[in-house]
Amino acid sequence: MSHRASRSIRPLFLLGLAFFSTAGDWPSTRRDEVADLLHGVPVADPYRWLEPGNDQEVKAWMRAQDELARARLKELPAREGLRERFADLLYVESISPPSHEQGRYFYTRTHVDKEKKIVYYRNGERGEERVLIDPNPMSADGSISLRGWTPSNDGRYVAYKVSKNNADASTMYVRDIQRGKDLAADVIEGAKYAVASWTPGATGFYYTWLPTDSSIPIEELPGYAEVRFHSLGTDPKHDPVIHPALGDPTQFISANLSRDGHWLLLQLQHGWVRSDVYVKDLKAGARRKVAGAVDAQAVADARAVDARTTDARAAAMLTEQAGFRPLVVGQNALYGVIPWKGKFYVHTNEDAPRYRVFKVDPRRPERASWREIVPERADATLKEMQVLGNHLVLLYLRNAVSEVEVRNLEGKLAHEVVLPGLGTIDEMAGNPDKDEAYFLFTSYTQMPQIYRTSIKSGKTTLWETIEYSADVSRMTSEQVWYRSKDGTGVSMFLVHRKDMVKNGDNPVVLTGYGGFNVSMTPKFSPAMVVWLEHGGVVAIPNLRGGGEYGEEWHRAGMLTRRQNVFDDFIAAAEYLIAEKITRAERLAIRGGSNGGLLVGAAMTQHPELFRAVVCGAPLLDMVRYHRFGSGKTWIQEYGSADNPEQFKAIHAYSPYHRVREGTAYPALLMLSPDSDDRVDPMHARKFVAAIQAATTRELPVWLRIEKQAGHGGADLVRQAVELEADAYAFLCDQLGVNQHRGQ
Secondary structure, eight states: OOOHHSSSEEEOOOOEEEEEEEOTTTTOOEOOOEEEEEEOOOOOTGGGGGTTTHHHHHHHHHHHHHHHHHHHTOTTTTHHHHHHHHHHHHSEEOOOOOOOOOOEEEEEETTTOSSOOOOEEETTSSSSOOOEEGGGGOOOSSSSSEEEEEOTTSSSSSEEEEETTOOOOEEEEEEEEEEEEEEEEEEEETTTTTOOOEEESEEEEEEEEEOOOSSOOGGGGHHHGGEEEEEETGGGOOOEEOOOOOOOOOOEEEEOTTTSSSSSEEEEEETTTTTEEEETTTTTOOOOGGGGGHHHHHHHHHHHHHHSSOOOHHHHHHHTTTTTTTEEEEOOEEEEEHHHHHHHHEETTTOOTOOOEEOTTTTTSSSGGOOEEEEOOSSSSSEEEEEETEEEEEEEEEEEEEEEEOTTTOOOOHHHHHOOOOOBBEEEEEEEEEEEEEEEEEEEEEEEEEEEEEEEOOOOOEEEEEEOOOTTTTTTEEEEEEEEETSSSEEEEEEEEEOOOOOOOOEEEEOOOOTTTTOOOOOOOOHHHHHHHOOOOOEEETTSHHHHSOOHHHHTTSSSHHHHHHHHHHHHHHHHHHSOOOOOEEEEEETTTTHHHHHHHHHHOOOGGOEEEEEOOOOOOOOTTGSSSSSSGHHHHHHTTTSSHHHHHHHHHHHHHHHOOOOOEEEEEEEEEEOOSSSHHHHHHHHHHHHHHHHOEEEEEEEEETTTTHHHHHHHHHHHHHHHHHHHHHHHHHHOOOOOOOO
């Protein structure tokens, strides 16, 4: 075999060999003798036939699996009581922190008698409440979901997106707020990645557009994304292209207009580790075509050189031809840029894994002229920077707990915002020129509360209270540290009742994420309340791959080092057992999406550590993940089996490929949405089939399929109630928790 052939992917010819698994009480599943040769290594894939979700045989298999799972879950003794309790907690009156534009305040509410959140507005902070967007009557069956909304800077319009079955693919509309009606002409399809960046006078907005051509494979679709400008009242089909598509599905492209309309910022995102930022001076280019549209011939000229140069250079030429000039390009770091009062404020991890802030004069944008105004802190990670009330508002995480600093525009500390305790705020809702801002504070034992703060003075008052029917006075949380396999110290939150005894017999749910720079911080959870009411414990480690401790922590769990994430999680389980908090037969793990990969890896690497697994919307076939859904956009994070070195690491941990015949696996409840256009449900199907065929334990291996649900699940409260009742009934049954202990 030639060297070239050894690095290719070729199917092996194994014809006519098939059998059906019959273990357990689950439906029979065909197993085909199919394999690929990847870089000289045979890789078996016996359930590849389960990949196409529209295949009739696959649909029949899914229906049989779902019916079995739901029938068995319905029989569990704790389920009905759990369903009633989750209904108490999830049908709740709540409100979000308000954003405000020109005296209009915008926010969402949930209601005890409504299935979906409703967007409201007020004229004035305490004016009469009026409905702006109500998705509840948009469809009789609840299948139409609200996917996001952005008011114009003058408070006259709101651009909002809706989708079918809460999928990512969506359509954008524009509503005239005063009239309460949508503009007839302004309906933009292909709005999956679109966020409206409004002009100061609300004449239109910039957005990222995707084609809706069904012949384009979904995994290639991000490469067709382009930046457009939409003028209100015009046909979106004729929206001018501001920046053409890059042709690379591993990159994201987006544009954001400064609040004064002076600067258009273009960001090219390379996964979650690098970004390139370009700027266009719209005032200097006012004589150019409408909204700074790129010249068609310039695009053609740039594309013509594409074949003669590197992809990076071709992208740079396209961008320059489109009239943008580079601010920072080609650096192995992330950059967030906010233009304000003639300067650029840059939040970056360049040579600062825990982030710092620069001030940049657009007249001298070269990197050597940047001026650091907020240095990196050694003890905290600067997760977000905002300009509010003519100040810098800096949101830090110190040991995964929020801290907030307010500094002047030269970086000098003005004051810290005093928070109600150790917990989390994700962002503040406010404007760069307004003193008032709002934020939601929460912790594991603190119900969400909304506060109003003065940026200038730091005075903070409670604005709105959100009440759940729960007594948290007997619940507590603590942070512990343990050592991972390689000796790295890892922090972990433990949430439990104050009367917990370390007797090695507590039922524990261990959960985590460990990827994409996502931080696991203290947040109130109704599901956590229910579990603690049943005498349970919840453990949440801050795994490598996350963002709690900066970019080095993130990169330590990326690409060929992803096994560190799983080692951290497994070490957390071993700590819980060693400290006599629980034992293997009373320990369950739960995770979704990238967290689904986490629990899939843990159960296939150390099945003896866990009694039960709840896995939702997961990635599990890591050899083929990049061929489905949005997979190619994650190559910078996971790597690709097309790369020989990355293949070795991926194949070694890929949960689907680690399933071994004759192994005693934990009980498994797989939760899979039927309309997930981000992580293809094929992962869940293939893994369930493999575990059902391989396990020797007489424990459930069930696939529950959520109808009319996207990657984030369904947005109907009743569906969330049923799903959580099923998940926790399963956990109660497997961990021997069948009686509500109350408070």
